[in-house]
Structure formats: structure tokens, C-alpha cells
Amino acid sequence: MKWQLKRELLPLAVLLVMAxxxxxxxxxxxxxxxxxxxxxxxxxxxxxxxxxxxxTLGGCIVLYLVLTFIPWLDPFRKKIEQRYETxxxxxxxxxxxxxxxxxxxxxxxxxxxxxxxxLGFGFGALxxxxxxxxxxxxxxxxxxxxxxxxLASEEVWKRTHIISGYGFVAxxxxxxxxxxxxxxxxxxxxxIMAPISLFCTFVYPYFLFKKLQKENGKEVQL
Numbered sequence: 352m353k354w355q356l357k358r359e360l361l362p363l364a365v366l367l368v369m370a371x372x373x374x375x376x377x378x379x380x381x382x383x384x385x386x387x388x389x390x391x392x393x394x395x396x397x398x399x400x401x402x403x404x405x406x407t408l409g410g411c412i413v414l415y416l417v418l419t420f421i422p423w424l425d426p427f428r429k430k431i432e433q434r435y436e437t438x439x440x441x442x443x444x445x446x447x448x449x450x451x452x453x454x455x456x457x458x459x460x461x462x463x464x465x466x467x468x469x470l471g472f473g474f475g476a477l478x479x480x481x482x483x484x485x486x487x488x489x490x491x492x493x494x495x496x497x498x499x500x501x502l503a504s505e506e507v508w509k510r511t512h513i514i515s516g517y518g519f520v521a522x523x524x525x526x527x528x529x530x531x532x533x534x535x536x537x538x539x540x541x542x543i544m545a546p547i548s549l550f551c552t553f554v555y556p557y558f559l560f561k562k563l564q565k566e567n568g569k570e571v572q573l
Contacts, residue, residue: 352423352435361443362415365450373408376457384460390537392465407453414449418442421493431489440484441494448477471530471539475523482519485512500556507560515551522547
């Protein structure tokens with residue numbers, strides 16, 4: 352695994368656009384900008400514009416660095432070197448999503464209101480995109496569905512990520528549909544993605560692990 356400028360052009364371009372946007376917009380922001388909103392999109396907390404800009408832009412830069420280099424520390428590094436591109440796709444999708452949040456936050460800071468349903472569209476699209484790549488992820492400690500049973504068994508990892516891929520795509524589509532119907536994103540997350548995440552992270556891998564143990568008559572192959 353090596354850092355290569357050619358495959359870093361997209362995330363670096365995203366960060367550059369964010370930085371340039373922040374530079375142009377900063378003088379137009381009020382001294383006190385809204386930084387937190389209730390479920391109706393109304394501001395309920397404020398901070399200085401310098402801290403707000405540094406936190407939002409700096410957070411995306413830190414996210415890029417963490418998601419780029421943390422696979423290098425993975426105990427399964429030797430096994431995942433040939434699939435590093437898949438990790439970078441996850442990183443790019445996540446970074447683009449947070450860039451969208453950054454632009455929405457800048458707009459909300461100027462207007463004093465945040466439209467919650469746009470998060471529903473954003474999260475829905477993110478889950479659909481991630482769901483398409485989940486089955487391609489090799490076993491690792493930082494990305495994907497990480498539970499004691501998926502990390503303990505290659506077979507459980509593979510099957511769980513196939514099921515999770517379908518679940519994330521279906522959940523993402525439902526979130527977008529509910530956003531179109533003006534259903535608040537909080538309820539969409541609690542009613543759709545929370546049950547899907549619970550099933551994919553704990554219920555399915557646990558019972559699959561036990562089933563494979565019973566079929567093999569011994570410990571599942573690590």
C-alpha cells in the first residue's frame with residue numbers, strides 16, 4: 352500500500368474546493384453562526400465563525416488522513432494490500448458525503464436554517480453507494496461490519512457483507528423515499544437503518560457463526 356498522487360486527485364480536489372469555498376464565504380458569515388439545529392431545522396446553538404469554519408473544514412481534512420492511512424495499521428494488512436483500492440472507494444464516498452454536509456452547513460450558517468430532509472437524501476445516497484461496495488471488502492478491523500463473529504471467521508465475514516450490502520441499498524432507497532415524503536431524517540434513521548445495522552452487525556453474524564460451528568462440529572475456520 353502506497354500513497355499515489357494519481358488516485359488521490361479526487362479527494363484532494365474535494366478538499367481544495369471546500370477550502371476555496373470557505374475562503375470566499377467566510378467574510379459573509381455572521382460573527383455568531385448557528386452550529387446545531389433541532390429536528391425542525393431551527394438553530395439551538397451558536398459559535399464564532401472562525402471556530403465553526405476551522406472545525407468543519409479541519410474535520411474533513413483529518414477524516415481524509417485517517418481513512419487513507421489507518422488501513423496501513425490493520426493486523427490483516429498483508430491480506431488486504433491487493434484490495435486497498437476498495438478501501439479508498441469507501442474513503443472517497445465518505446469524504447464526498449461530509450463535503451456535502453460542509454456546504455449545507457455553510458448555507459445554514461448564512462440563512463439561519465438547516466433543511467433536515469437534505470440529510471435524508473444524503474444519507475440515503477451514501478448507504479446505497481456503500482452497500483454496493485460492502486461485499487468487496489476483505490476482512491479488516493476498520494471498515495465494514497466489524498463484530499466478534501465477522502472478525503473471527505472469513506466465511507462469516509463474506510456472507511455478512513453480502514447480506515449487509517443488500518440491506519444498506521434497500522435502507523438507502525427507503526430513506527430517500529421518506530425524504531421525498533418530508534419524513535424527518537431522525538425517524539428514518541431510527542426506523543430503518545438502526546434495525547438493519549442491528550441485524551447485520553449482531554443478529555445475522557452471530558447465528559451464522561453458531562450454524563457453521565454446528566455444521567463443522569468444531570471451531571469455525573479463522
